[in-house]
Amino acid sequence: FKKLRGMEQDVISMEIINPKAAGIDVGSRSHWAAVGQSEQDIKEYGVFNEDLFALADWFDLHGIKTIAMESTGTYWQSLYAVLLSRGFHVILCNGKFTKNIKGKKTDVKDCQWIQKLHSLGLLSGSFLPDGETEQLRTYCRHRSNLIHSSASTSKKMQKYLRLLNLRLDVVVKDVCGLTGLAIIQAICDGEKDPQKLASLRHGNCKRSEEEIAKALHSNNREDYLFALKQELDTYRYLQDKIAQCDLEIERKLSEIIGRDDNKKQHYIDPKVHKRVNKNTPKNIDLNLKSYQMFEGTDLLAIEGMSYSTVLALMSEVGIDGIKKFSTAKHFASWLRLAPNNKVSGGKVLSSRVPKGSNRLKIALRNAANAIGNLKESTPLRDFFHRINFRKGRVSAISATARKLAVIIWNMVVKGTPYINPEGYLFLDQKRKLGLVKRIKKQIDKFALTNEDLGIEIN
Structure with a gap:
Protein backbone atom coordinates (compact mmCIF):
# COMPACT_ATOMS: atom_id res chain seq x y z
CA PHE A 1 0.00 0.00 0.00
CA LYS A 2 0.99 3.60 -0.61
CA LYS A 3 -0.39 6.65 1.20
CA LEU A 4 -1.22 9.70 -0.93
CA ARG A 5 -2.87 12.87 0.55
CA GLY A 6 -4.11 10.99 3.54
CA MET A 7 -5.84 8.32 1.46
CA GLU A 8 -4.79 4.75 1.05
CA GLN A 9 -4.53 3.55 -2.55
CA ASP A 10 -3.46 0.30 -4.12
CA VAL A 11 -0.44 0.41 -6.42
CA ILE A 12 -0.87 -1.93 -9.37
CA SER A 13 2.39 -2.96 -11.00
CA MET A 14 2.96 -5.04 -14.11
CA GLU A 15 5.64 -7.65 -14.38
CA ILE A 16 8.65 -6.76 -16.50
CA ILE A 17 8.89 -9.44 -19.19
CA ASN A 18 11.84 -8.01 -21.14
CA PRO A 19 14.19 -6.22 -18.69
CA LYS A 20 16.80 -5.42 -21.34
CA ALA A 21 14.41 -3.96 -23.93
CA ALA A 22 14.66 -0.93 -26.21
CA GLY A 23 12.19 0.89 -28.42
CA ILE A 24 12.80 2.74 -31.69
CA ASP A 25 10.60 5.30 -33.41
CA VAL A 26 11.58 4.88 -37.06
CA GLY A 27 11.65 7.98 -39.28
CA SER A 28 12.69 9.00 -42.78
CA ARG A 29 15.49 11.36 -41.67
CA SER A 30 16.32 10.13 -38.16
CA HIS A 31 15.55 7.38 -35.64
CA TRP A 32 14.69 8.03 -31.98
CA ALA A 33 15.73 5.25 -29.59
CA ALA A 34 14.91 4.67 -25.93
CA VAL A 35 16.50 2.20 -23.50
CA GLY A 36 14.53 3.46 -20.50
CA GLN A 37 11.99 6.05 -19.38
CA SER A 38 14.33 8.79 -18.15
CA GLU A 39 15.57 11.70 -20.27
CA GLN A 40 19.16 10.46 -20.51
CA ASP A 41 17.89 7.10 -21.84
CA ILE A 42 16.75 8.64 -25.15
CA LYS A 43 18.92 9.47 -28.16
CA GLU A 44 18.44 10.49 -31.78
CA TYR A 45 20.47 8.90 -34.59
CA GLY A 46 20.65 9.54 -38.31
CA VAL A 47 19.81 7.15 -41.12
CA PHE A 48 23.25 6.73 -42.67
CA ASN A 49 25.09 3.46 -42.30
CA GLU A 50 27.58 4.78 -39.74
CA ASP A 51 24.67 6.15 -37.67
CA LEU A 52 22.96 2.74 -37.65
CA PHE A 53 26.13 1.05 -36.39
CA ALA A 54 26.55 3.80 -33.76
CA LEU A 55 23.00 3.06 -32.58
CA ALA A 56 23.85 -0.65 -32.32
CA ASP A 57 26.96 0.23 -30.28
CA TRP A 58 24.82 2.34 -27.93
CA PHE A 59 22.48 -0.61 -27.41
CA ASP A 60 25.48 -2.86 -26.66
CA LEU A 61 26.71 -0.33 -24.12
CA HIS A 62 23.41 -0.57 -22.22
CA GLY A 63 23.24 -4.37 -22.46
CA ILE A 64 20.12 -4.39 -24.62
CA LYS A 65 18.95 -7.85 -25.71
CA THR A 66 15.65 -7.22 -27.52
CA ILE A 67 14.37 -4.26 -29.55
CA ALA A 68 10.92 -3.26 -30.82
CA MET A 69 10.23 -0.93 -33.74
CA GLU A 70 7.31 0.08 -35.93
CA SER A 71 7.05 -1.09 -39.54
CA THR A 72 7.06 2.43 -41.01
CA GLY A 73 7.17 2.30 -44.82
CA THR A 74 10.52 0.89 -45.96
CA TYR A 75 12.61 3.03 -43.59
CA TRP A 76 12.95 0.20 -41.06
CA GLN A 77 14.56 -2.35 -43.35
CA SER A 78 18.19 -1.17 -43.30
CA LEU A 79 18.09 -0.63 -39.53
CA TYR A 80 16.45 -4.02 -39.05
CA ALA A 81 19.21 -5.76 -41.05
CA VAL A 82 21.98 -4.01 -39.09
CA LEU A 83 20.48 -4.87 -35.70
CA LEU A 84 19.95 -8.51 -36.69
CA SER A 85 23.56 -8.77 -37.86
CA ARG A 86 24.69 -7.51 -34.43
CA GLY A 87 22.80 -10.31 -32.67
CA PHE A 88 19.81 -8.40 -31.26
CA HIS A 89 16.34 -9.93 -31.09
CA VAL A 90 14.26 -7.47 -33.12
CA ILE A 91 10.45 -7.34 -33.13
CA LEU A 92 8.74 -5.52 -35.97
CA CYS A 93 5.33 -4.26 -34.80
CA ASN A 94 2.23 -3.06 -36.57
CA GLY A 95 1.83 0.68 -35.97
CA LYS A 96 -1.80 0.38 -34.88
CA PHE A 97 -0.72 -1.53 -31.73
CA THR A 98 1.56 1.32 -30.54
CA LYS A 99 -0.60 4.41 -31.11
CA ASN A 100 -2.42 4.52 -27.76
CA ILE A 101 -0.22 7.20 -26.19
CA LYS A 102 -2.13 10.01 -24.48
CA GLY A 103 -1.45 13.69 -25.08
CA LYS A 104 0.64 15.45 -27.70
CA LYS A 105 2.42 13.06 -30.06
CA THR A 106 6.20 13.47 -30.34
CA ASP A 107 9.05 11.24 -31.46
CA VAL A 108 10.42 11.18 -27.91
CA LYS A 109 7.12 10.02 -26.43
CA ASP A 110 6.70 7.45 -29.21
CA CYS A 111 10.03 5.71 -28.60
CA GLN A 112 9.46 5.77 -24.82
CA TRP A 113 5.99 4.28 -25.26
CA ILE A 114 7.27 1.53 -27.54
CA GLN A 115 10.05 0.73 -25.06
CA LYS A 116 7.56 0.54 -22.16
CA LEU A 117 5.14 -1.70 -24.04
CA HIS A 118 7.93 -4.00 -25.16
CA SER A 119 9.46 -4.29 -21.67
CA LEU A 120 6.03 -5.33 -20.37
CA GLY A 121 5.66 -7.92 -23.12
CA LEU A 122 2.64 -6.24 -24.71
CA LEU A 123 3.93 -6.15 -28.29
CA SER A 124 3.82 -9.02 -30.77
CA GLY A 125 5.99 -9.24 -33.87
CA SER A 126 4.73 -9.18 -37.44
CA PHE A 127 5.32 -12.04 -39.87
CA LEU A 128 8.52 -11.79 -41.89
CA PRO A 129 9.66 -14.37 -44.47
CA ASP A 130 13.12 -15.88 -44.46
CA GLY A 131 15.96 -14.26 -46.39
CA GLU A 132 15.74 -16.47 -49.49
CA THR A 133 11.99 -16.02 -49.79
CA GLU A 134 12.38 -12.27 -49.31
CA GLN A 135 14.78 -12.06 -52.26
CA LEU A 136 12.42 -14.12 -54.42
CA ARG A 137 9.57 -11.83 -53.31
CA THR A 138 11.53 -8.78 -54.48
CA TYR A 139 11.90 -10.23 -58.00
CA CYS A 140 8.25 -11.29 -58.19
CA ARG A 141 6.89 -7.98 -56.90
CA HIS A 142 9.08 -6.04 -59.31
CA ARG A 143 7.83 -8.26 -62.14
CA SER A 144 4.24 -7.61 -61.09
CA ASN A 145 4.85 -3.85 -61.14
CA LEU A 146 6.32 -4.15 -64.65
CA ILE A 147 3.23 -6.07 -65.80
CA HIS A 148 0.97 -3.30 -64.45
CA SER A 149 3.06 -0.69 -66.30
CA SER A 150 2.87 -2.80 -69.46
CA ALA A 151 -0.93 -3.02 -69.14
CA SER A 152 -1.12 0.75 -68.77
CA THR A 153 0.98 1.17 -71.92
CA SER A 154 -1.32 -1.25 -73.78
CA LYS A 155 -4.34 0.90 -72.86
CA LYS A 156 -2.56 4.00 -74.16
CA MET A 157 -1.85 2.24 -77.46
CA GLN A 158 -5.55 1.39 -77.78
CA LYS A 159 -6.37 5.05 -77.10
CA TYR A 160 -4.12 6.37 -79.88
CA LEU A 161 -5.35 3.69 -82.27
CA ARG A 162 -8.93 4.89 -81.68
CA LEU A 163 -7.86 8.50 -82.21
CA LEU A 164 -6.29 7.41 -85.52
CA ASN A 165 -9.65 5.76 -86.34
CA LEU A 166 -7.93 2.36 -86.39
CA ARG A 167 -10.44 0.15 -84.55
CA LEU A 168 -8.09 -2.76 -84.09
CA ASP A 169 -9.57 -3.40 -80.62
CA VAL A 170 -12.93 -4.28 -82.24
CA VAL A 171 -11.66 -6.99 -84.59
CA VAL A 172 -8.81 -8.37 -82.44
CA LYS A 173 -9.27 -9.80 -78.95
CA ASP A 174 -5.91 -8.51 -77.69
CA VAL A 175 -4.14 -5.62 -79.43
CA CYS A 176 -0.89 -6.84 -77.85
CA GLY A 177 -1.29 -10.35 -79.24
CA LEU A 178 0.54 -11.75 -82.27
CA THR A 179 -1.82 -10.18 -84.82
CA GLY A 180 -2.19 -6.87 -82.97
CA LEU A 181 1.52 -6.22 -82.43
CA ALA A 182 2.38 -7.12 -86.03
CA ILE A 183 -0.20 -4.66 -87.36
CA ILE A 184 0.80 -1.88 -84.92
CA GLN A 185 4.46 -2.31 -85.85
CA ALA A 186 3.60 -2.03 -89.54
CA ILE A 187 1.53 1.11 -88.87
CA CYS A 188 4.45 2.67 -87.00
CA ASP A 189 6.75 1.76 -89.91
CA GLY A 190 4.54 3.81 -92.24
CA GLU A 191 2.24 1.21 -93.81
CA LYS A 192 -1.22 2.71 -94.59
CA ASP A 193 -2.83 0.16 -96.90
CA PRO A 194 -5.60 -1.67 -94.94
CA GLN A 195 -5.29 -4.82 -97.09
CA LYS A 196 -1.56 -5.13 -96.48
CA LEU A 197 -2.07 -4.52 -92.77
CA ALA A 198 -4.81 -7.15 -92.62
CA SER A 199 -2.54 -9.65 -94.38
CA LEU A 200 -0.39 -9.69 -91.21
CA ARG A 201 -3.21 -11.57 -89.47
CA HIS A 202 -2.03 -14.61 -87.49
CA GLY A 203 -3.59 -17.97 -88.25
CA ASN A 204 -5.19 -18.22 -84.81
CA CYS A 205 -7.15 -14.99 -85.27
CA LYS A 206 -10.91 -15.64 -85.58
CA ARG A 207 -11.66 -12.66 -87.83
CA SER A 208 -10.98 -12.80 -91.56
CA GLU A 209 -8.67 -10.43 -93.43
CA GLU A 210 -11.67 -8.65 -94.97
CA GLU A 211 -13.16 -7.89 -91.53
CA ILE A 212 -9.82 -6.67 -90.19
CA ALA A 213 -9.19 -4.49 -93.24
CA LYS A 214 -12.50 -2.63 -92.71
CA ALA A 215 -11.27 -1.48 -89.29
CA LEU A 216 -7.90 -0.18 -90.52
CA HIS A 217 -8.78 2.99 -92.44
CA SER A 218 -6.77 5.71 -90.71
CA ASN A 219 -7.07 9.51 -90.59
CA ASN A 220 -3.22 9.67 -90.61
CA ARG A 221 -2.80 12.24 -87.83
CA GLU A 222 0.95 12.64 -87.37
CA ASP A 223 0.78 13.63 -83.69
CA TYR A 224 -1.21 10.52 -82.75
CA LEU A 225 1.07 8.34 -84.87
CA PHE A 226 4.12 9.73 -83.05
CA ALA A 227 2.56 9.01 -79.65
CA LEU A 228 1.66 5.47 -80.80
CA LYS A 229 5.30 4.83 -81.80
CA GLN A 230 6.47 6.02 -78.38
CA GLU A 231 4.03 3.75 -76.54
CA LEU A 232 4.98 0.75 -78.70
CA ASP A 233 8.66 1.30 -77.89
CA THR A 234 7.78 1.54 -74.19
CA TYR A 235 5.73 -1.65 -74.37
CA ARG A 236 8.56 -3.63 -76.01
CA TYR A 237 11.05 -2.19 -73.50
CA LEU A 238 8.86 -3.33 -70.58
CA GLN A 239 8.47 -6.78 -72.13
CA ASP A 240 12.26 -7.10 -72.28
CA LYS A 241 12.50 -6.13 -68.61
CA ILE A 242 9.84 -8.72 -67.71
CA ALA A 243 11.82 -11.39 -69.59
CA GLN A 244 14.94 -10.44 -67.60
CA CYS A 245 12.93 -10.72 -64.37
CA ASP A 246 11.80 -14.20 -65.43
CA LEU A 247 15.43 -15.27 -65.78
CA GLU A 248 16.26 -13.97 -62.30
CA ILE A 249 13.22 -15.71 -60.78
CA GLU A 250 14.19 -18.99 -62.46
CA ARG A 251 17.77 -18.62 -61.23
CA LYS A 252 16.65 -17.91 -57.66
CA LEU A 253 14.19 -20.83 -57.61
CA SER A 254 16.87 -23.20 -58.93
CA GLU A 255 19.31 -21.89 -56.33
CA ILE A 256 16.89 -22.45 -53.43
CA ILE A 257 15.87 -25.91 -54.62
CA GLY A 258 19.39 -27.00 -55.59
CA ARG A 259 20.68 -26.23 -52.10
CA ASP A 260 18.18 -28.58 -50.42
CA ASP A 261 18.41 -32.32 -51.15
CA ASN A 262 14.91 -32.88 -49.77
CA LYS A 263 13.47 -30.49 -52.35
CA LYS A 264 15.36 -31.45 -55.49
CA GLN A 265 14.62 -35.18 -55.14
CA HIS A 266 10.92 -34.69 -56.04
CA TYR A 267 9.59 -34.90 -59.59
CA ILE A 268 6.13 -34.57 -61.15
CA ASP A 269 4.93 -34.99 -64.72
CA PRO A 270 3.94 -31.85 -66.65
CA LYS A 271 0.29 -30.77 -66.60
CA VAL A 272 -0.13 -30.45 -70.36
CA HIS A 273 -3.80 -29.48 -70.08
CA LYS A 274 -3.28 -26.69 -67.53
CA ARG A 275 -4.02 -23.34 -69.11
CA VAL A 276 -1.08 -20.91 -69.14
CA ASN A 277 -1.87 -17.21 -68.75
CA LYS A 278 -0.06 -14.76 -71.04
CA LYS A 414 0.23 -31.78 -42.48
CA GLY A 415 1.03 -33.36 -45.86
CA THR A 416 -2.66 -33.97 -46.59
CA PRO A 417 -3.14 -34.51 -50.35
CA TYR A 418 -6.00 -32.71 -52.06
CA ILE A 419 -8.54 -35.19 -53.38
CA ASN A 420 -11.49 -34.04 -55.46
CA PRO A 421 -14.04 -36.87 -55.15
CA GLU A 422 -15.86 -35.79 -58.30
CA GLY A 423 -12.72 -35.30 -60.37
CA TYR A 424 -11.73 -32.27 -62.38
CA LEU A 425 -10.90 -32.00 -66.08
CA PHE A 426 -8.97 -29.24 -67.76
CA LEU A 427 -10.40 -27.46 -70.78
CA ASP A 428 -8.58 -29.52 -73.44
CA GLN A 429 -9.58 -32.75 -71.73
CA LYS A 430 -13.24 -31.70 -71.65
CA ARG A 431 -13.11 -30.79 -75.35
CA LYS A 432 -11.62 -34.20 -76.18
CA LEU A 433 -14.28 -36.09 -74.21
CA GLY A 434 -17.02 -33.97 -75.74
CA LEU A 435 -15.71 -34.64 -79.23
CA VAL A 436 -15.55 -38.41 -78.58
CA LYS A 437 -19.10 -38.34 -77.23
CA ARG A 438 -20.42 -36.53 -80.32
CA ILE A 439 -18.61 -38.92 -82.68
CA LYS A 440 -20.09 -41.96 -80.91
CA LYS A 441 -23.53 -40.40 -81.13
CA GLN A 442 -23.18 -39.87 -84.89
CA ILE A 443 -21.91 -43.44 -85.39
CA ASP A 444 -24.94 -44.82 -83.56
CA LYS A 445 -27.32 -42.48 -85.38
CA PHE A 446 -26.25 -43.51 -88.86
CA ALA A 447 -25.36 -47.12 -87.94
CA LEU A 448 -21.87 -46.78 -89.34
CA THR A 449 -19.68 -49.88 -89.55
CA ASN A 450 -15.92 -50.31 -89.51
CA GLU A 451 -15.96 -50.60 -93.33
CA ASP A 452 -17.81 -47.27 -93.63
CA LEU A 453 -15.24 -45.61 -91.39
CA GLY A 454 -12.32 -47.23 -93.24
CA ILE A 455 -11.10 -49.11 -90.17
CA GLU A 456 -9.35 -52.43 -90.84
CA ILE A 457 -9.31 -54.98 -88.04
CA ASN A 458 -6.58 -57.64 -88.29
Missing part, protein backbone atom coordinates in the same frame (compact mmCIF):
# COMPACT_ATOMS: atom_id res chain seq x y z
CA ASN A 279 1.58 -13.12 -67.99
CA THR A 280 2.91 -16.43 -66.63
CA PRO A 281 6.74 -16.76 -66.85
CA LYS A 282 7.48 -18.65 -70.05
CA ASN A 283 10.90 -20.09 -69.21
CA ILE A 284 10.00 -21.63 -65.83
CA ASP A 285 8.33 -25.00 -65.22
CA LEU A 286 6.29 -23.73 -62.26
CA ASN A 287 4.52 -27.06 -61.96
CA LEU A 288 7.82 -28.81 -61.18
CA LYS A 289 9.33 -25.89 -59.22
CA SER A 290 6.33 -25.56 -56.91
CA TYR A 291 6.21 -29.34 -56.38
CA GLN A 292 9.87 -29.29 -55.36
CA MET A 293 9.64 -26.08 -53.34
CA PHE A 294 6.80 -27.47 -51.21
CA GLU A 295 8.57 -30.84 -50.88
CA GLY A 296 6.20 -33.09 -52.79
CA THR A 297 2.94 -31.13 -52.35
CA ASP A 298 1.01 -30.68 -55.59
CA LEU A 299 -0.86 -27.41 -55.05
CA LEU A 300 -1.86 -27.22 -58.71
CA ALA A 301 -4.11 -30.24 -58.13
CA ILE A 302 -6.60 -27.79 -56.61
CA GLU A 303 -9.06 -26.58 -59.23
CA GLY A 304 -8.79 -22.86 -59.85
CA MET A 305 -5.13 -22.66 -58.78
CA SER A 306 -3.06 -21.02 -61.51
CA TYR A 307 0.69 -20.76 -61.97
CA SER A 308 0.63 -17.11 -60.87
CA THR A 309 -1.16 -18.08 -57.62
CA VAL A 310 1.45 -20.73 -56.83
CA LEU A 311 4.26 -18.30 -57.65
CA ALA A 312 2.72 -15.74 -55.27
CA LEU A 313 2.57 -18.39 -52.56
CA MET A 314 6.22 -19.33 -53.05
CA SER A 315 7.44 -15.73 -53.08
CA GLU A 316 5.25 -14.18 -50.36
CA VAL A 317 5.52 -16.80 -47.59
CA GLY A 318 7.30 -19.94 -48.80
CA ILE A 319 7.15 -23.33 -47.10
CA ASP A 320 8.95 -22.18 -43.94
CA GLY A 321 6.66 -19.17 -43.68
CA ILE A 322 3.50 -21.26 -43.83
CA LYS A 323 4.84 -23.55 -41.12
CA LYS A 324 5.28 -20.55 -38.79
CA PHE A 325 1.49 -20.42 -38.39
CA SER A 326 0.42 -22.91 -35.72
CA THR A 327 -3.03 -23.56 -37.23
CA ALA A 328 -4.86 -23.01 -40.48
CA LYS A 329 -7.04 -20.45 -38.68
CA HIS A 330 -3.98 -18.38 -37.81
CA PHE A 331 -2.90 -18.47 -41.47
CA ALA A 332 -6.34 -17.38 -42.70
CA SER A 333 -6.49 -14.65 -40.05
CA TRP A 334 -3.08 -13.29 -41.09
CA LEU A 335 -4.35 -13.13 -44.67
CA ARG A 336 -7.36 -11.16 -43.37
CA LEU A 337 -9.77 -13.69 -44.79
CA ALA A 338 -11.34 -14.69 -41.45
CA PRO A 339 -14.16 -12.70 -39.79
CA ASN A 340 -13.06 -10.30 -37.04
CA ASN A 341 -15.70 -10.89 -34.37
CA LYS A 342 -16.28 -7.99 -31.96
CA VAL A 343 -18.33 -9.02 -28.92
CA SER A 344 -19.51 -6.80 -26.07
CA GLY A 345 -22.01 -7.71 -23.40
CA GLY A 346 -22.51 -11.13 -24.96
CA LYS A 347 -23.67 -9.54 -28.21
CA VAL A 348 -21.81 -9.76 -31.52
CA LEU A 349 -21.33 -6.15 -32.65
CA SER A 350 -19.52 -6.95 -35.88
CA SER A 351 -18.20 -9.97 -37.74
CA ARG A 352 -16.79 -8.36 -40.86
CA VAL A 353 -13.60 -9.44 -42.57
CA PRO A 354 -10.86 -6.91 -41.67
CA LYS A 355 -9.84 -4.37 -44.26
CA GLY A 356 -6.50 -4.58 -45.98
CA SER A 357 -4.92 -6.82 -48.61
CA ASN A 358 -1.57 -8.31 -49.41
CA ARG A 359 -0.51 -9.85 -52.69
CA LEU A 360 -1.16 -13.40 -51.54
CA LYS A 361 -4.69 -12.53 -50.44
CA ILE A 362 -5.35 -10.97 -53.85
CA ALA A 363 -3.96 -14.08 -55.59
CA LEU A 364 -6.21 -16.38 -53.54
CA ARG A 365 -9.24 -14.19 -54.24
CA ASN A 366 -8.48 -14.37 -57.96
CA ALA A 367 -8.26 -18.17 -57.68
CA ALA A 368 -11.59 -18.20 -55.82
CA ASN A 369 -13.17 -16.10 -58.55
CA ALA A 370 -11.90 -18.57 -61.15
CA ILE A 371 -13.45 -21.41 -59.15
CA GLY A 372 -16.77 -19.58 -59.21
CA ASN A 373 -16.58 -19.38 -63.02
CA LEU A 374 -16.07 -23.13 -63.49
CA LYS A 375 -18.74 -24.85 -65.58
CA GLU A 376 -18.02 -28.30 -64.22
CA SER A 377 -19.42 -29.16 -60.77
CA THR A 378 -16.73 -29.56 -58.08
CA PRO A 379 -16.95 -29.36 -54.27
CA LEU A 380 -15.24 -25.94 -54.18
CA ARG A 381 -17.35 -24.63 -57.04
CA ASP A 382 -20.55 -25.84 -55.34
CA PHE A 383 -19.45 -24.22 -52.07
CA PHE A 384 -18.84 -20.95 -53.93
CA HIS A 385 -22.34 -21.00 -55.44
CA ARG A 386 -24.01 -21.80 -52.12
CA ILE A 387 -22.41 -18.72 -50.51
CA ASN A 388 -23.10 -16.68 -53.64
CA PHE A 389 -26.82 -17.53 -53.45
CA ARG A 390 -27.07 -16.53 -49.78
CA LYS A 391 -24.70 -13.55 -49.44
CA GLY A 392 -23.56 -12.45 -52.90
CA ARG A 393 -20.46 -12.90 -55.01
CA VAL A 394 -18.12 -10.69 -52.95
CA SER A 395 -18.75 -12.75 -49.82
CA ALA A 396 -18.46 -15.96 -51.84
CA ILE A 397 -15.02 -14.95 -53.13
CA SER A 398 -13.79 -14.18 -49.59
CA ALA A 399 -15.21 -17.42 -48.17
CA THR A 400 -13.73 -19.55 -50.96
CA ALA A 401 -10.36 -17.80 -50.64
CA ARG A 402 -10.38 -18.58 -46.91
CA LYS A 403 -11.18 -22.23 -47.68
CA LEU A 404 -8.29 -22.30 -50.17
CA ALA A 405 -5.95 -20.93 -47.49
CA VAL A 406 -7.05 -23.69 -45.09
CA ILE A 407 -6.60 -26.38 -47.77
CA ILE A 408 -3.12 -25.07 -48.65
CA TRP A 409 -2.02 -24.98 -44.99
CA ASN A 410 -3.18 -28.56 -44.42
CA MET A 411 -1.47 -29.76 -47.60
CA VAL A 412 1.86 -28.07 -46.83
CA VAL A 413 2.06 -28.49 -43.04
